[in-house]
Amino acid sequence: MEKLQIQTLGCSKNRVDSEHILSQLEGLYEIVPEEAVEPVDYLLINTCGFIGDAKEESINAVLEAVERKKAGEIGKVIVLGCLSERYKADLPALIPEADGWFGAREYDDLYEALGVVPDESKVCERHLTTPEHYAFLKISEGCDRRCSYCAIPHIRGAHRSVPMEDLVEEARLLALKGVRELVVIAQDTTYYGLDLYHRRALAELLQKLSEVDGIEWIRIHYSYPADFPDDVLDQMANNPKVCAYMDIPLQHISDKVLDNMHRHVTGEWTRNLIRKMRERVPGVVLRTTMIVGHPGEGKKEFQELLDFVREARFERLGAFTYSEEEGTWGAANLKDTVTKKTKQARLDALMELQGQISLEYNQSRVGTQEKVVIDSFSDGVFVCRSRFESPEVDGEILVKYVPAAFDGVDPYSMIGEFIDVRIVGADEYDLIAEPLA
Numbered sequence: 001m002e003k004l005q006i007q008t009l010g011c012s013k014n015r016v017d018s019e020h021i022l023s024q025l026e027g028l029y030e031i032v033p034e035e036a037v038e039p040v041d042y043l044l045i046n047t048c049g050f051i052g053d054a055k056e057e058s059i060n061a062v063l064e065a066v067e068r069k070k071a072g073e074i075g076k077v078i079v080l081g082c083l084s085e086r087y088k089a090d091l092p093a094l095i096p097e098a099d100g101w102f103g104a105r106e107y108d109d110l111y112e113a114l115g116v117v118p119d120e121s122k123v124c125e126r127h128l129t130t131p132e133h134y135a136f137l138k139i140s141e142g143c144d145r146r147c148s149y150c151a152i153p154h155i156r157g158a159h160r161s162v163p164m165e166d167l168v169e170e171a172r173l174l175a176l177k178g179v180r181e182l183v184v185i186a187q188d189t190t191y192y193g194l195d196l197y198h199r200r201a202l203a204e205l206l207q208k209l210s211e212v213d214g215i216e217w218i219r220i221h222y223s224y225p226a227d228f229p230d231d232v233l234d235q236m237a238n239n240p241k242v243c244a245y246m247d248i249p250l251q252h253i254s255d256k257v258l259d260n261m262h263r264h265v266t267g268e269w270t271r272n273l274i275r276k277m278r279e280r281v282p283g284v285v286l287r288t289t290m291i292v293g294h295p296g297e298g299k300k301e302f303q304e305l306l307d308f309v310r311e312a313r314f315e316r317l318g319a320f321t322y323s324e325e326e327g328t329w330g331a332a333n334l335k336d337t338v339t340k341k342t343k344q345a346r347l348d349a350l351m352e353l354q355g356q357i358s359l360e361y362n363q364s365r366v367g368t369q370e371k372v373v374i375d376s377f378s379d380g381v382f383v384c385r386s387r388f389e390s391p392e393v394d395g396e397i398l399v400k401y402v403p404a405a406f407d408g409v410d411p412y413s414m415i416g417e418f419i420d421v422r423i424v425g426a427d428e429y430d431l432i433a434e435p436l437a
Contacts, residue, residue, distance in 0.1 A: 002041035002075075004029035004114075007065075008129065009058050010048025012185055012221075012392070014081055015129060016138040017104075018046045022127030024111060024118055034129055041075040042114070043068075047083035049155060052323045058083040066097040078102070080110060082155045086327070104156055124170040126177075131375060133416030134181040134391050135174045139167055139205065143187040145224070147251075148261050148330030149291060149322060152187055159188070161196045168208050175214030178416065181373065182215055183390060188224040190232065203231035210241040216418070217373075219390055221247040225273055226264045233280040243387040244281050247316075249289040253308035254301035257294050262329060267308070274312050285388040287316035292350060293343030294322040295334040302346050309353055315361050316394055317354040321347050355428050362395070362426035369422050369436060372397050377411045384421070384433070395429040397421065405435045 004025060008018045021044070022031055032040050043065050047058035058081075065077045076099040084091065085103035092101050102110045111118050128135060142157040143150075171182060184206070186192060193201025202220075209218055218241050220232070225248060235242045252258055253267045265273075277284055290305065297305075309317065321343035324336045372384035375391065382399040389395060399421055401411045425432030 001028075001030045003032050003039070004042040004044065005032040005034065005036070005040045006044045006046060006129075007034060007061060008046045009061060010046075010050065010054055010082065012136040012183065013138050013187070014046050014048060016126070016136050016185070017081070018044075019126040019129055019135075020123075021046075021107065021110070022129070023122050023125040024116055025114065026127055028116055029114075031127060039073045042078060043074045043076070044078045044080060047079060047081040049081070049083035049086040050151065051320065051325065055083055062095055062098060066095060069097065076100070078110070078113070080104070080106075085155050086151065124166055124173055126170070126174065128174075128177060128179075130391070131416065132178040133373065133375075134183065135179045136183045136185050137167060137171060137174075137209075138162070138185050139189060139192050139202075140186040144191070145188065145264075146262055146329050148334060149251075149294065149325065149328060151325050151327050154327040156187065159191055159195060161192050161194070161201075163196060164193075164201065164205055164208060167205060168212065171209050171212045171215060175212050178214075180214060180416065180418075181217040181219070181391075182209060183219050183221055184209075185221045188222060189220055190223045190227070190229055200227075200229040202229060203235050206232070206235045206239065206242050210239050216241060217243055217387060219243040219245045219247075219387075221390070223248045225250060225270055228273055230276075230280075233277060236281045236284065244284040245287070245388060245390065246277065246281075246284060247287040247390065251289065251291050252294065252297070252301075252305060254297065254304045257296050257301050260296040260330075260334060261291075261294060267304070271308070271312075285315040286312075287390070287394070288314050288318075290317065290319040290350060291322050292319060292346040293338040295330065295337055297322075297338060297346075306350065306353060309350065309357070313357050313361070314354070315358070315388070317350075317358075318393075319347055319350050319354075359426070359428040362428065362431055365423045365431060366426050367423065369420060370397075370433070371418055372399070372421055372433070373418050374399075374414050374416065376415060377401065382411065382414070382419075384419075395431065397423070397431045397433050399433050399435060402435070405437070 006018045008015050048054040068074045078100040080102040082104050084101050140161045142159045143153050144159045255267050370386045372386045374382045374384050376383045380401050384397040420436040421433035423431050423433050
């Protein structure tokens with residue numbers, strides 16, 4: 001049986017795509033884990049093409065794979081995903097050593113190239129590449145919005161919801177594999193259902209997912225602020241399986257910048273939404289993303305952003321500098337007037353402010369008792385998360401393994417288990433905890 005490996009780059013949505021592809025290849029190829037470094041007959045690289053740094057990482061991965069192919073470590077290099085979709089007219093000529101280029105919507109062609117006839121009965125199945133106790137659940141594909149900086153509609157096409165019954169079945173099959181936490185993802189999770197059911201159906205989906213035996217935590221990523229559905233907040237406040245955690249990329253607060261971004265919200269709307277979330281879901285943890293240096297952002301607009309972050313006190317915040325991307329509304333209509341040096345200085349200032357806010361939030365948790373899930377074990381320490389930390393993007397809770405405290409149980413056998421701990425220390429990113437007797 002030939003050996004096949006997938007290398008997944010970019011966001012967790014790509015990871016779900018890779019896992020669906022692998023489920024179709026199980027039994028036909030020997031699947032080599034992504035982290036393994038060994039000769040393979042096929043290396044599939046699922047690329048990202050969102051912004052400059054991601055594109056560079058993907059190109060470098062392809063070039064490295066080509067070098068390994070020349071050295072005899074790889075039989076064939078096949079490229080798929082967002083970068084391949086975005087530049088499929090140019091890349092084959094630039095890197096002819098790769099054996100195949102397939103876009104983000106060309107999986108049937110990929111299967112044909114691999115000699116596989118897709119099995120429709122496996123449409124809800126996944127070959128997990130995450131630790132077996134958590135998984136990402138992609139509830140829709142594409143996006144109907146036209147934010148000025150974003151190429152996703154160009155790459156992934158229009159918004160398409162996955163039918164609710166398929167998602168519930170996918171969650172059921174994941175739970176049978178041992179998954180206990182679902183991270184609900186999409187380009188815009190709050191848009192879910194509009195195309196299929198002519199209504200926003202995220203709250204209904206959350207309720208149905210929470211009824212799946214074995215699933216204990218559900219958290220939401222990538223929610224758009226405009227027309228945010230209030231019934232989702234009801235689920236977060238009242239459904240014990242839905243974590244009081246929301247990833248809601250806001251991008252900016254200045255009306256001028258938001259208008260240039262085509263975000264269809266105002267600063268006042270945004271402030272009111274954050275206020276409502278905190279009131280309706282006490283203790284909610286909010287994660288957001290900001291863009292600095294977007295066209296129209298002068299000193300005044302950037303100061304407004306700093307003031308807003310200081311006021312809103314997001315528990316989690318990431319940021320990146322604006323880059324002009326071909327195929328976007330911004331590249332066609334807005335001149336990039338902020339210098340690279342200024343963008344970096346603004347990014348540094350924003351993250352310094354957020355670092356202090358994050359530290360103060362973490363310090364406020366010292367002395368509290370929390371339920372955590374064990375993600376991994378290394379060097380005598382459990383790496384854990386609570387309901388307030390999402391996998392792969394947030395900080396961690398570190399718990400020293402003391403055999404007596406765990407009745408001498410093999411620590412590796414506890415990965416994926418829930419334990420109760422007391423927080424005893426904190427820094428800007430991580431927490432230190434001790435197990436409760």
